[in-house]
Amino acid sequence: MDDVTDAAAQKPTPDSVSVSDALSDALSVSVPASLGDAPPDPAVMRRQYRSTPLLETDLAPTPMDQFARWFLQATSAGVAEPNAMVVATATPDGRPSSRTVLLKQYDSRGFVFFTNYASRKGREITANPFVSLLFPWHPIGRQILVTGQAHRVGRDETAAYFRSRPHGSQLGAWASDQSTVIGSRQELLGRYEELATRYPEGEQVPAPAQWGGYRVVPDSVEFWQGHENRLHDRLRYAADGEGWRVERLAP
Ligand SMILES: Cc1cc2nc3c(=O)[nH]c(=O)nc-3n(C[C@H](O)[C@H](O)[C@H](O)COP(=O)(O)O)c2cc1C
Numbered sequence: 267m268d269d270v271t272d273a274a275a276q277k278p279t280p281d282s283v284s285v286s287d288a289l290s291d292a293l294s295v296s297v298p299a300s301l302g303d304a305p306p307d308p309a310v311m312r313r314q315y316r317s318t319p320l321l322e323t324d325l326a327p328t329p330m331d332q333f334a335r336w337f338l339q340a341t342s343a344g345v346a347e348p349n350a351m352v353v354a355t356a357t358p359d360g361r362p363s364s365r366t367v368l369l370k371q372y373d374s375r376g377f378v379f380f381t382n383y384a385s386r387k388g389r390e391i392t393a394n395p396f397v398s399l400l401f402p403w404h405p406i407g408r409q410i411l412v413t414g415q416a417h418r419v420g421r422d423e424t425a426a427y428f429r430s431r432p433h434g435s436q437l438g439a440w441a442s443d444q445s446t447v448i449g450s451r452q453e454l455l456g457r458y459e460e461l462a463t464r465y466p467e468g469e470q471v472p473a474p475a476q477w478g479g480y481r482v483v484p485d486s487v488e489f490w491q492g493h494e495n496r497l498h499d500r501l502r503y504a505a506d507g508e509g510w511r512v513e514r515l516a517p
Contacts, residue, residue, distance in 0.1 A: 282373035283334065285349045315407035315492030320499040322512055329487035329503040329510060330374050336410065336489065337372075340403050352400040353379065353482075355390035355416075363390065369401075370427060376483040377412065378419060380427060382444035384476045391416045397482055407492030412484045419479035428473035436471040437461045488515070 326332040340348040347368075354364040363386060371378040377399060382388055391397065399412040428436060441458040448454060465471045488502040498517035503510040 282371065284371045285369050313407075313492075314494050315498070316494055317407060317491055319493070320489065320491040320501060322501060322514070325489075325501060325503075325512060327510075328374065329484060329489075330372065330376075332489060332503070333372065333410065333487065336403075336408065340401075340406060340408070343406050345403050345405050348401070348403065350401075351377075351379070352402065353387060354398045354400070355387050356394055356396070357390055358394045363387070370479070376414065376481045378423075378479050378481045380424070380477070380479045382439070382442070382474075382477050383418070385444035387445075388476075391480065399482055409490045411486075411488040411490065412482060413486045414482045414484040416480040416482050419481050421478070424478035425473050427479060428471075428477070433465075433467050433471065436473075437465060439477045440471070440474050 326335060337348060349369040350366050351369050352364050353367050354362055356362040365387060367379040367381060369377055370380055383392075395415040395417065397414065397416045399410075399414075401410040403409060428439070431439075437458055440461050441454060484503075485505045486502055488500055491499040493499065496517060500515035500517055502513050502515055504513060
């Protein structure tokens with residue numbers, strides 16, 4: 267695989283970037299029925315990554331500027347849902363859990379996603395704000411790994427983003443007590459229908475009190491570029507006083 271370089275990708279990070287829902291795409295998936303074959307053996311599945319090396323001198327001064335470059339390159343290269351990231355949280359006694367969420371905004375302060383504060387992840391963050399984020403960009407042989415602390419964004423920021431969501435997603439946020447056990451799919455659909463009657467299309471839907479954003483303020487950001495023979499590049503920005511120190515990790 268050739269490195270995806272793009273002159274436009276060298277632009278500095280804008281003050282704040284919203285990962286717009288305007289870029290959203292309807293995804294309709296049909297999974298082919300199994301033909302009765304044995305599933306493949308994962309032990310023999312491997313890819314060779316071919317790319318130009320990632321050098322210290324290639325990096326932007328800050329990890330968020332570097333993120334902006336790679337995010338643009340991933341998008342230009344056609345990576346599906348490049349703003350999908352895996353958020354890992356842990357209970358105070360160290361039991362981890364992870365799930366995919368969508369990055370909705372980023373700037374020099376960090377990475378923002380929206381969710382239900384009463385969900386499993388929300389409860390874990392309340393008790394232990396240390397999280398990690400992983401952007402798994404397999405089609406271009408790259409990943410970005412972030413560690414840091416999650417802080418709730420202001421209510422005005424949540425309300426502004428909630429207003430920009432499609433009406434159906436707004437109702438969905440009310441319909442679901444995320445992470446709780448429910449009796450059936452029918453129960454969920456019933457709740458949605460009730461809400462759709464109460465708030466018809468075009469009617470302003472308020473943001474639920476338990477729904478909102480988190481900003482992950484990074485203390486380390488690693489840029490991983492795959493290469494042949496597993497000689498990958500791993501360059502990590504680590505917070506160092508007011509600035510950043512870059513270190514190279516063994517692959
Ligand atoms: C591609 C993708 C994007 C998702 N985006 C979000 C999101 O932005 N916010 C969210 O709360 N859940 C999102 N989910 C659902 C989460 O993965 C998860 O099921 C949910 O947040 C409950 O997680 P929890 O019970 O661990 O708190 C997404 C799932 C997928 C597969």
